[in-house]
Amino acid sequence: EDQVTQSPEALRLQEGESSSLNCSYTVSGLRGLFWYRQDPGKGPEFLFTLYSAGEEKEKERLKATLTKKESFLHITAPKPEDSATYLCAVFDSGGGADGLTFGKGTHLIIQP
Amino acid sequence: DAGVIQSPRHEVTEMGQEVTLRCKPISGHDYLFWYRQTMMRGLELLIYFNNNVPIDDSGMPEDRFSAKMPNASFSTLKIQPSEPRDSAVYFCASSLAGGSYEQYFGPGTRLTVT
Numbered sequence: 001e002d003q004v005t006q007s008p009e010a011l012r013l014q015e016g017e018s019s020s021l022n023c024s025y026t027v028s029g030l031r032g033l034f035w036y037r038q039d040p041g042k043g044p045e046f047l048f049t050l051y052s053a054g055e056e057k058e059k060e061r062l063k064a065t066l067t068k069k070e071s072f073l074h075i076t077a078p079k080p081e082d083s084a085t086y087l088c089a090v091f092d093s094g095g096g097a098d099g100l101t102f103g104k105g106t107h108l109i110i111q112p
Numbered sequence: 113d114a115g116v117i118q119s120p121r122h123e124v125t126e127m128g129q130e131v132t133l134r135c136k137p138i139s140g141h142d143y144l145f146w147y148r149q150t151m152m153r154g155l156e157l158l159i160y161f162n163n164n165v166p167i168d169d170s171g172m173p174e175d176r177f178s179a180k181m182p183n184a185s186f187s188t189l190k191i192q193p194s195e196p197r198d199s200a201v202y203f204c205a206s207s208l209a210g211g212s213y214e215q216y217f218g219p220g221t222r223l224t225v226t
Contacts, residue, residue: 032212043203043217091211098210099145099157
């Protein structure tokens, strides 16, 4: 069974204070790792897909990286508008299904 | 495109009543997914469709839950009878293809069963 564990559960930072969120996973065959952002009362919003170890993707202040066991979402000089819950999900070829397995998320608060 | 559309946005019902949640996927997307989100369990896949055909319903919690997709632009998730433990936010998502393609989520339906 696929497992996705995100840490920390919650993180409070000052504006401009860089940090990283972790997503560790256990799958039989990773076909894709996804990062989503979720604001209160809204659906998850797609950020990145990573397919293989060593891959990196960037968008504004966010950079996602992938190893064989985990992914990191690095947030550089965050602003209050970056406050949200960040979700990690995996697609595993071994399960035979096309749905994603999600972690429980990291609730990020950026204080001005 | 307007994105994935869900209705209603909020639903409050009494235990034992039938509840129907509705979803309109993004035009041209061949896959449609139904998820449920709770504080305890996070986001869980309930069922998904490919070209209007249900492919995997192993996540549906019990026989009280059923889902249909009569055409490419409409899907329903029905709970009958509803129970308080069904209270959650239900999301519909669609994607161009399965698996490694990104899924686009709707705004969700917050269901409260009293």
